[in-house]
Amino acid sequence: MNIGKYTFNEFKELAQCFHGYPAPGLLIGGYMVEAVKRKLPEGTLFEALIETTKCLPDAVQLLTLCSTGNAWMRVTNLGRYAVSLYDKYSFDGWRAAIDLEKLEKFPEVKAWFLKQKTKQEQDTDKLFVEIEKAGDQYLTITPVHIRPQYLKKKTSSAIVACPICREAYPKNDGAICRGCQGENPYRSVIQSPGYREPSPGLEYVPIEKAIGETALHDMTRIIPGKSKGPEFKAGQKIEAGDLCRLQQMGRSSIYVEGRTNVDTNKIKNL
Ligand SMILES: [Zn+2]
Incomplete structure (x- = not known):
């Protein structure tokens, strides 16, 4: 069965170029995307919502104009292999997922999807043949309406x-910036060409020395599934009782409003 305007082999080649190799999940994803695309009335301006980070986002990017870069594609990792395409104005759309009951008829795809075989045990050619033959037969397509509050775009703010x-x-x-607030994924401080010594108004101190000092910026504690309001607010005085919470948030040092004699070496050696 073709995948949209592509034959199975053409799409496989496309997947190879885009993804590095023709991942089975990407080929299956191709059928999923096309199955929901067909459900939308011709000319609908649509966006995509994907429930996994694996393979499916690439299928959406190959077969639609939606991408994370243009913000028409959202990936929210619920761990489910599912994709929805929806009208960007009415939020009505269709969702494709893999139906485990229907999958019983397709043992190769089932074994791959449920990770029942090791890579060595897997007969990739057989799997590809079955993926092409099955097309969209094991998919469940359901109408969905996306919650508008979920799709709210972030309001843009001034850039400084x-x-x-x-x-x-x-x-x-x-x-x-959030990177300097402690969300920096790198081991060392990024020193871009414009890097300067921090202005004397800032000081980075170990939390035990921060007692009695004033927090320079909001500090957020992220608890999965819960709202992430700031745990500490800019301007808040740090008290002895706060140390435990700061440690739990993974912070051993914080920025405080500067005192007169600032040792900027401390900041350099973050
Ligand atoms: Zn920064």
């Missing part, structure tokens, strides 16, 4: 230079 890393960031994120 971060006083620590000197890179541009949205001012709404706080007095310094």
